[in-house]
Amino acid sequence: MLKKALSDCGIRIADCGLPIAIAEFGLRIAEYPIPKLLAAIAFRNPHSETRIRNPNSAFRIPHSQIRILPSAFRIPQSLMPYLYNTPDDQREMLRAIGAESIDELFAPIPADLQLKRSLDLPPAMSELELDRHLQMLAGLNDHAAKKVCFLGGGSYDHFVPAVVDAIAGRSEFYTSYTPYQAEASQGNLQVMFEYQSLITRLTGMDVANSSLYDGASAAAEAVLMALHAHPQRRKIVAPASVHPQYRETIATYLANLDAELVTLDCPGGVIDADALAATVDGDTAAVLVQQPNFFGCVEDADRASAIAKTAGALLISVFDPISLGLLKRPGDYGASIAVAEGHTLGTPMSYGGPYLGIMACDQSLVRRMPGRIVGETRDRRGKRCFVLTLQTREQHIRREKATSNVCTNQALFAVRASVYLAQLGPQGLRETASLCLQKSRYLAGRLCENDRFSLAFAAPTFKEFVIRDAANDVDGLLRTALEAGYLAGLPLAPWYPELSDCLLIAVTEKRTKAELDGLVHALSAAPARQEALS
C-alpha cells in the first residue's frame, strides 16, 4: 500500500527520505517504520505539498495526488504508548455497544463537519527521538547554569532544595485533582490547610486562600475584591513603582468595568507620600504598594497605609515572600489584602510559569476572596479532617454571581511552597533574605566605584537595584556582559522611557562573590560609546 501510494506520485520507495526525520535525526527511510512514514507523508495538508528528498534530487508531491489511506492503515494501536485497547478489545467493545465501527460512534457529528484529512502535525516520535529532540532544543537555551543570572523583575534565581522536588515529584500529589472527594484527598487538603497557615504566618494576615495563578493575576483579583467591597468607589491607585506587568494586567481586568486605574509617578523610585495623599480620595477603593518595589527600593509602607486608611481605601500589598525574612509583614503595616508571586518559594524560574499566586486578606474580606479555600472540620467519627469550604463564593455553585471565575488553584506549587518554607524555617528564611540584602548591596557598592555607574535612586534597596549608566549604553553593556557569561540585568526602557539609561539588577543568595566581582569586571570593561562620553 505504501509503495502504491508513493508510486502514484512517481516515486520509488528506495529513493525517498522523510524530510523532517532526515533533517533532525539523519534517519533514512529504510530505517523508518512504515506507519510513521504514512503519518508523515500521506496525511499532509491537501492544499499544499510535501517535498520528498533523496540524496541526489528533490521531488515535490502535490497533495492532491496523495490518497488518504483507508483506516486499515491507521497507525496500529501498539505504537501509541498510552493506549490499552488491542484490535480484539476494540471488536469486543464495539459488539457490546452494538456498533459496527469506531467511525460509527462519531456519526452524531454531521459528515460535513468532520475533518476529511489528517491533522497537519509532525509525525509521532518514540521516547528516544523525543528526548533527543528536546535535548537539542534545550541546548539552544542559555539557562542559569550557562549564564549567571542577575535578572529579576518578578522572577528570581533562588535556590530550590532537593526535598522540594522529591515531595512534589510524588505522583499522588501531581496526578490527583481538586479535592472534591475529601475522603480520598486528605493529603492534598491537609497540605493546602497547612499552606494557608504558613502564608498567614508569613504575611501576618488573618486568612489566605489555597493559591491563584500568579502574582499579577492575584493583584488583579485583589483589585476586583476591593471594588466589590467598596461598590461606591471606582478608583484604584497604583504607583509607577508597582511592577509594570502587574499594572498592565490590572488595566486589562478593568477595561470593561466601571473603574479607573490611576498611575502615580515615582520619579524618586519610591512613592511620593504627598503626591499619594493628593491622589487618594473618597472615590478610591484601593491603593497598591509593592514592597520592595519594582526598582528594588523599600517603600514607606506604614505611611502609604496611613494615607489609604485615612481616605477609607483598602491597602493592597504586593510583597516579595523572601523579603519577609527581614522586612515587616503586610499585616504589620495594615494591608487589607496581600498578594505575591510565590514561585520564589521552591519553584524554578521556568520561563515565567506556571507560578504561584499568593493571596491573603483581612478576616472581614474572606467571603469576597476568590479561589479555593480549605477549612478544618470533623468527620462522622469526630476525627479532625479538612474540606473545601466557603464554596458559595465559587463559580461552580454561584455561576454568574460568583466572586470570581477562578476554578483551579496552583495546588502543586502550594505543596512546593509549603515544603520550601518548612525546609527553611524562620532562621533559614531570615538568612536567605540577609544574603540577598548583603550581596546585592555589595554589588551595588562595587559597581558605583566606577564613575560610569551610579544608583538611580537614593532609597534603600533589598535584593534588586537600578543602576544608571553615565555613558547611556545599556544595550552595549548587556551585550558585553552576555559575551562574558552574564545576564547582567533588565533594561528599563520598555517600561520607563525616562530610565532608558538604567538597568535593574537582582542578586539572590545563589550568587557568589566571584560572580559579583566577575559582573563588576565585565561591566567595567565594556567600551563606552564615544558620543555618549563627549
Next chain:
Amino acid sequence: MRNTRDTQLLFDLSKPGRRAARLPACDVPERPPEELLPAGAIAAAAPALPEVTEPQIVRHYVNLSTQNMSVDTHFYPLGSCTMKYNPKRNERAAAMPGFADLHPLQPAETIQGMLHVLYEMQQYLSEISGLAACSLQPAAGAHGEYAALLVAAAYFRDMGQSEQRKRVLVPDNAHGTNPASAVMAGFDTVAVKTLKNGGVDMADFYAKLDDRIAVFMITNPNTVGIFEPAMRELADAVHQRGGLVYLDGANMNAILGVTRPGDFGADMQHYNPHKTFSGPHGGGGPGAGPICVTKRLAPYLPGPVVEKELRGASCEAREDEIAPFSPLSPRNSQLHRYSLTSPPKSIGRVRSFVGNVGVLLRAYCYIRTHGPDGLRAVSENAVLNANYLLSRVKHFLPVPQGDRCMHEFVASGSRLKAERGVAAMDVAKRLLDFGYHAPTVYFPLTVPEAIMVEPTETESKETLDAFAETLFRITGEDPQLLHEAPHTTPISRPDEVQAARQPTLCCPVF
C-alpha cells in the same frame, strides 16, 4: 503501605532550635541590617514558621501523599476533568535545566529553543482547532474563557458596537466558569435552556437571540457528553445576528482530528492542556488555558505571542523553501529567529510573562509523541471506552441522553433515589471503598442525581468491566451501608456545614 498514625499537622512537629536548611556563610563584607534598611521597615522577628528537620518534612509529606487517590494509583473517572495518564517523559522534559532554569525576561537570542516550542504550540493548537491564531497567555481554562471574552469585547468596541452588544448566551448545562467569566468581562449573561438529551432548546435559544448578542458560549461535545445536534444552525444563527461563537474546549479529548471547532462554527476557543494533552492536574493546578481565534479576532489576542521571522522576509513567503528541513537543523537556524511580540490591538496581558510554559511544554511532548494519527487514536479510544462503559452501566443506572455518547456520559441516580433512597453522593462515596475515585456528581444540574463518568482512553477494558461490576454491586447494597460510606478511607464523611458555618482556615499561632 500507608502509615495511618501520622496525621499530625506540620506545626505539631515543630521544636525551637530544629532546622533543615543550612545556608552558605556570607562571602561578602557584611553590614548590620539596621545600617542598610530603614528601621521602620525591619520586622521585629522572623515569621513564626515551624522549626523542623528534613527527615521530618519528608515523612510528613510522603505520608500525606498516601492519603490521596490519584491517576497513578487509582481509576479516576471524574467526568469533565479528563483524568488521563500523565506521561513520565513529559515530566522529565519540563525539568530539563535548559527549560526550567530560564528567566522569563531573558533576551530572545538566548532562548530560541524555548521559543521554538512555544511557536510550534501556537501552530499545533491552531491546526487542531481550525482557527487562525493562538495566544498561550492564559493560565487556566477559566482564564482562557475570560481572555477570549475580553477579545470579543475589544472587537465589538472597535466595531462601534460595544453599547449594543452586552449579552452572552450560555446554555444552562455549561460549566459555572462560563457565566462567571462573562460577568467579569463586563457582559450580562442569559441562560439558555437545554433538552433532556443535553442539546440546546432551540425555541428558547431563538427567544433569547437578538441583536444584543455579543457571544454565544457553548461546550461541544457538551457536558452531557453528546455532540450538539444543532451546532451548525446555532453558529449560523449567532453569526447572522453579528455575534461570536465561543467554544469551551474542556471536551476536546473527544474530537482530536475528527472535527475542528473552527470548522463547526466557533470563532474562539480555549484549551485545557492539563486535560486534553495530559499535563498533570497537580491536585488542582497548575493548568493552562491557551486560546485560539479566527483571523479577524487575532489582532486583539492577549500578548505576548511568539513570532517567527525569516531573515527579514515574512514566514509564509518562504515557508516552501525550508519545508524539507527541520526548523532547527544547522542550515535552518541561520534562516529564522523567534521573538515575542504583542498583537496590534491586543487587549493587553492577563498575567505576568508569557504563559504557563511548563504545562505547554508537556503538551508539546504529548502532541509530538502522538503525531496526527495518534491524536485521532486518542479520541477514538476515549469515545470507545466511554461508549463501552455506557453500554454496561445503562442497564442498572439509566442514562437519559440515550445509548451513545462521546468521551463521557451522565447517568442518573434518580430511580435509585426514588426506589431505595440512595443518593448519587452515596454511590460516589461507596466507590471510594472499592478503590475507585468517584465520578463527578450533581453536575450538570440539569440531570437529576447526575453521575458523570469520563473513563478516558488510558484505561483498559478490564478496568472498565471491573468498575461497571462494582457499580452494579453497589446499587444493590444495603442503603444504610451506602449512606455511611465510605468505610475504608482515612476519614469518614466530613461535616461540611460546620466547616462553612464556623470557618477554621488556618492553624492558630500559640
